Amino acid sequence: MSDTADQDVDQAEQGEQGAEPTTEEERLLARRKRRLGANRNAERTLAHLGFLGTLRERLAFLQEAAELYDLDETSDMYGGGIVETLEKRVAELLGKEAAAFFPTGTMAQQVALRCWAGRTGNPTVALHPLAHPEVHEGDAFSQVSGLRPVHVTSEPRQPTAAEVRDFPEPFGTLMLELPLRDAGFLLPSWEELSAVVEAARERDAVVHFDGARLWESASHFGRPLDEIADLADSVYVSFYKSLEGLGGAALVGPKTLIDEAKTWRHRYGGMVFQQFPTALTALAGLDRELPRLPEYVAHARVVAAALREGFAAAGVPWIRVHPEQPHTNEFQVWLPYDPDAVAEAAIRQTEETKTALFSNPWDAKGPGLAFTEVYVRAAALEWTAEDVKTAVADFVVLLKEEAGR
Structure with missing residues (x-):
């Protein structure tokens, strides 16, 4: 079952209501629900995705947009x-x-x-x-x-x-x-x-x-x-x-x-x-948003470089940011770990620290190889390169715990 960001919102909302997951599909749905809940409660993230908001928040967003135009x-x-x-x-x-x-x-x-x-x-x-x-x-x-x-x-x-x-x-x-x-x-x-x-x-x-x-x-x-x-x-x-x-x-x-x-x-x-x-x-x-996109693209390159440096400093043997210099404000990160371990570490970091370094799902790129997509939006502009490296160090501690289980 695909674990892609564009398809998981409705499925997550239809997921577990407290029952212990018994099938692989239920397990993935339960994980989505945890991830989305953690991301909603995060105090710091690289991208606030509005479509994950509540109905009240979406209506407020619509009202804010409407105020720019002649409502008569x-x-x-x-x-x-x-x-x-x-x-x-x-x-x-x-x-x-x-x-x-x-x-x-x-x-x-x-x-x-x-x-x-x-x-x-x-x-x-x-x-x-x-x-x-x-x-x-x-x-x-x-x-x-x-x-x-x-x-x-x-x-x-x-x-x-x-x-x-x-x-x-x-x-x-x-x-x-x-x-x-x-x-x-x-x-x-x-x-x-x-x-x-x-x-x-x-x-x-x-x-x-x-x-x-x-x-x-x-x-x-x-x-x-x-x-x-x-x-x-x-x-x-x-x-x-x-x-x-x-x-x-x-x-x-x-x-x-x-x-x-x-x-x-x-x-x-x-x-x-x-x-x-x-x-x-x-x-x-x-x-x-359109006038700000060049700023997001430029900062995505800062974030990508900091991710590489942060993982190297934390002792991760290999990492790939793809492409090495992002072409847009979105790119992939590959890590030599099982996707389940990486996904759990990402969710735990968001839940425990209220910092969402990796908000999107992790999928398999091959045996023992996981990848995710990273989106850089307005929220990421508050992050310095050192902020990214600090978050990476915290993430790797959790990742090694999960990989060792």
Whole structure:
């Protein structure tokens, strides 16, 4: 059973109500519940994830976001009003003709790629096997949209221009996830990305960016968002992963594509009657979180270096921060221990010290090898490198206790 952060909240809330876990699934659910409870009570953390809050806290967050806008404006119905305002804002930010709001990124990308398949006459989509549609969407490409995925590389990295150019069969669309989350939030260099896009163009393929976390990728590329988006024919962006919105996504591209996408949005059940809560928080995220993302990315590199130094000083024989210098404000940490031992040590540290160094789940990367994802947000800016090293030292004491049991 996967122990990933994006999927564990609802499962945890449905978990144990005091009974001793008897199956592996129940054990993992009980652990999730402990971890989430410990994180909610933590006084210090690298990232306060709003979606883990109580209903009262989420309503207060919505009210705070709403105060930034004219609340006497008529509410939206089926995508009008403030939803249109959000769409125009995102289209301008990404330098595209038009945008369409979607309730989920999964729907946005299914629709985009279905539209491109009709326009190119080819339902084959080239993408990475670690891309979101292949890992987290239950084969929706083939089962819902009639698309056929092919993999340009199986390496845990972004594809190269040569791999795209030399792929042995035609494809209508090349989809690039920027960053590639399940490979470690990896991004290519600007030159590599430009070359990959050019290779796709040489094959008369269109290019779609899965930009769920594109917002925080600009620092790595050293380019503004509209220049990055200009490489692609269409781009999807998320409003909750980085911008702290209640949910939602947008698809941007040529107006003709977006008009067609809105028709398919209706067919897919995405014409929600009123969406103003999500739209309000998305706009607030663009105002408040988007300008801060470069600061988070820079500090993620401070945190990553301090983690390496802290584990070395604590006598841990081997550690990997991946990538060594984070490409975004999120990265992976690998440790040569059983995932159960590391997960228990992380939870104990949060429970006993109210300091959450590792808030996310730990999973197996191989025999005796565990990894987790580290998110660096506003809360992390209060941590110095020495603070990180101190927390690592405390964590290692608990880790050695758990590993010795």
